[in-house]
Amino acid sequence: MRTIAIMNNKGGVGKTVTAINLADILVRDHGKKVVLVDCDGQRNASRFLLPHTNLEDVITVRDLLLGEGEPLWDDNVQEVSEDFLLLPSTPALYRLDVAAIMGNAEERQAVHIKALRDFRMAIEEDGSIDFLLFDCPPGFTTSSCAALLAASEVIIPMVMDGFNFDGITDMEEQIASMREANADIRITGVLINQWHNADVVHQGEKLVRSLGLSVFGTVIRRTDKVPESTFDRSPIVSYSPGSAASQDYRSWVNELLGEV
Numbered sequence: 001m002r003t004i005a006i007m008n009n010k011g012g013v014g015k016t017v018t019a020i021n022l023a024d025i026l027v028r029d030h031g032k033k034v035v036l037v038d039c040d041g042q043r044n045a046s047r048f049l050l051p052h053t054n055l056e057d058v059i060t061v062r063d064l065l066l067g068e069g070e071p072l073w074d075d076n077v078q079e080v081s082e083d084f085l086l087l088p089s090t091p092a093l094y095r096l097d098v099a100a101i102m103g104n105a106e107e108r109q110a111v112h113i114k115a116l117r118d119f120r121m122a123i124e125e126d127g128s129i130d131f132l133l134f135d136c137p138p139g140f141t142t143s144s145c146a147a148l149l150a151a152s153e154v155i156i157p158m159v160m161d162g163f164n165f166d167g168i169t170d171m172e173e174q175i176a177s178m179r180e181a182n183a184d185i186r187i188t189g190v191l192i193n194q195w196h197n198a199d200v201v202h203q204g205e206k207l208v209r210s211l212g213l214s215v216f217g218t219v220i221r222r223t224d225k226v227p228e229s230t231f232d233r234s235p236i237v238s239y240s241p242g243s244a245a246s247q248d249y250r251s252w253v254n255e256l257l258g259e260v
C-alpha cells in the first residue's frame with residue numbers, strides 16, 4: 001500500500017482538488033482501492049464526496065485523533081463508491097488545535113497523535129487497500145502532523161508565485177524535521193498546478209525545477225472547469241473529460257504509478 005500525504009503549508013494551491021481527482025482516477029482508470037482521509041476542518045473533500053451525509057452523524061478524523069474511533073478500521077469510513085472509502089472531517093476538528101494551545105493538560109493529552117499511523121497499520125494488515133491518501137489542511141496543525149506521522153510519501157501541489165517559493169523551502173525543512181518521528185517520510189514530488197502560458201509561470205517553473213527538489217514532469221493546467229467541477233461536486237474526469245485538467249490529472253497519475 002502507498003500512503004501519501006497531499007500537503008502544503010500554503011493554502012489554496014490545489015491540495016483538495018488533487019486528492020479528490022487522484023483518488024477518483026486511481027479507482028476509475030486503474031482499478032485501485034483507495035481510502036482518503038479528510039484531515040481538514042474546512043471539510044471540502046467530505047462535502048464534495050458525501051454531499052448528502054450529515055457529517056455530524058458519522059465518525060470523523062477528529063474521533064480517531066481523540067481515540068474514539070471504532071476498533072475495526074473499516075467501521076470508521078464512509079463509502080463513496082465500492083472501491084473508494086472516505087474518513088471524513090468536520091469543523092469540530094479545529095477544536096483540537098485550539099485545545100493544543102489553550103487547553104488544560106487533560107485536553108492536550110486527549111490527542112492521540114499516532115492515531116492515523118495506527119489507522120494505516122490496521123489497513124495495511126488487512127491488505128485490501130492499495131492507496132491511503134491524506135488531504136491535509138494548510139499549516140502544521142494537529143491533523144496534518146498526524147498525517148505526516150502516518151505517511152511515507154508527500155506530494156506538494158504548488159502554484160507559481162513568489163509566496164509559494166518561500167513556503168516550499170519551509171516545507172522541505174519541516175518534513176525533514178518529521179524524520180525523527182517517521183523515518184520513512186520523503187517528498188515524492190512537487191506538482192505544479194494552475195499552469196498557464198505566461199512569463200511568470202515559465203520563470204517559476206524553471207526556478208522550481210532548479211531547486212534540487214523532485215518535481216513531477218506533468219503539470220496541471222489552469223482551467224475554469226476545475227472550480228466548476230467543485231460546484232457540481234463531480235471529479236474532473238466525469239465533469240469535463242476533455243478538459244486540460246482532466247487530461248493532465250490522468251497523465252500525472254500515470255507518472256505517479258511509474259507508467260511513463
Ligand SMILES: Nc1ncnc2c1ncn2[C@@H]1O[C@H](COP(=O)(O)OP(=O)(O)OP(=O)(O)O)[C@@H](O)[C@H]1O
Binds near residue numbers: 016138227228
Ligand atoms: N488546475 C486548476 N485550474 C483552475 N483552478 C483550480 C485548479 N486547481 C485548483 N483550482 C482552484 O483553486 C482553488 C483552491 O483549490 P483547493 O481547494 O484544491 O486548494 P487547497 O490547497 O486544498 O486549499 P486549502 O489550503 O484551503 O485546503 C479552488 O477554487 C479550486 O477550484
Ligand SMILES: [Mg+2]
Binds near residue numbers: 040
Ligand atoms: Mg484543501
